[in-house]
Amino acid sequence: MQMKNFLIDENLKELTKHQTVVLPIACYKTTINQHIHGHIPLHWHDEIQFVYIVKGEAIFQVNEEWIAVKQGDGLFINSECLHMAKDKEQSDCVYICLNVSPYFILSPELFTRYVKPYIQATNLPYLYIDAQKNWGKNILEAILKIYQYIEQTPPYYEMDITMQLTYIWKNLIDNGFKLEYVQTEIVKSQRMKQMLSWIHEHYAEKIKLEDIARAGQLSRSECCRYFKRYLKCSPVNYVIDYRIQKSISLLQQENYTITDVAYQVGFNSTSYFIKEFRSSMGMTPLAYKKNFSY
CATH class of the missing domain: 2.60.120.280 (Regulatory protein AraC)
Structure with missing residues (x-):
């Protein structure tokens, strides 16, 4: 069996059912x-x-x-x-x-x-x-x-x-790994998931840094530090990357134009969407759309 794609929900949780007919x-x-x-x-x-x-x-x-x-x-x-x-x-x-x-x-x-x-x-x-x-x-x-x-x-x-x-x-x-339990690390992980979850729920809307920070109960500066630590990018760059990811499945649908897709995933102009898509994917949205077989 070859897995080429899987779905994740707005909380980044994978939706694939990891089980055979009888085993989990x-x-x-x-x-x-x-x-x-x-x-x-x-x-x-x-x-x-x-x-x-x-x-x-x-x-x-x-x-x-x-x-x-x-x-x-x-x-x-x-x-x-x-x-x-x-x-x-x-x-x-x-x-x-x-x-x-x-x-x-x-x-x-x-x-x-x-x-x-x-x-x-x-x-x-x-x-x-x-x-x-x-x-x-x-x-x-x-x-x-x-x-x-x-x-x-x-x-x-x-x-x-x-x-x-x-x-x-x-x-x-049996390899001798010593276990530790640090409550602050649990809290940090939960806050990161909360911020990513909020982005995934609101990516099609206008998003401000303070909105993302509020979702993780953090200041703007601390929010930026979290993203740099976990994802090596800024919150704004993550939002752009996520919007590009969401646009891919829409571009594969014949009835959507490039402009339709741009606005559906939260970009406020078609030209800006094309610029960011090319930067991320190495081709324009139109080229991607033409290369995809319906």
Whole structure:
């Protein structure tokens, strides 16, 4: 299975149902540059995620940190952490993505002791999975097995998957990572999500910096610091980028003109929309529209 696109709601939460017919998991291959946006946009979900790079190299953002993951290695991304991914230097990166509900990893009797402390830790937004380390190699091999089970559905594959998940989690927590719980980090993450959520709800309207700051209960200057820390850009630039992202799906609809799209996504002039779209996508909206097959 190849995942080329997924939907996120106004809170940046991914809407894709991460489950097979009977299990609360999903495991599929993703080619980053084949995604509708050319990258995997910023989002989050309740499920934990394991990534195994099978070709090329990717750069992931998890909360405010950026991580380069090379071919053969992987990444663990914790529950509810903001994350995105982009191809590194046009490497045509392909990775296997395993999403699984934290509640499915172990039985309820073991969840509180062996899972909950890890998904609540504030110093574990991600963990690099190094194939050169024994625990990392074990996890990556198990991810590949789960992908093959789901693709081939051999007899009793559901039980084989559950055994591999337990094996993955045991190797993850057995590497000696020390857990921390800092309330201020939880608050910062919540405020960032609140500001992004507000932008996603109001992107088609006139947006002021003080509106975004108010959504995160911050001053204007502190709001700017949050965006610089988490996203390496200003709030205004993020709004522009998000409007460009929203315009892409509209441009793929034959009945919308360039001017229609510009105003629907919040730009106050067609010329400004064309300028920003070209800067972001490397072509004009009209060229993109002509290249898209209805």
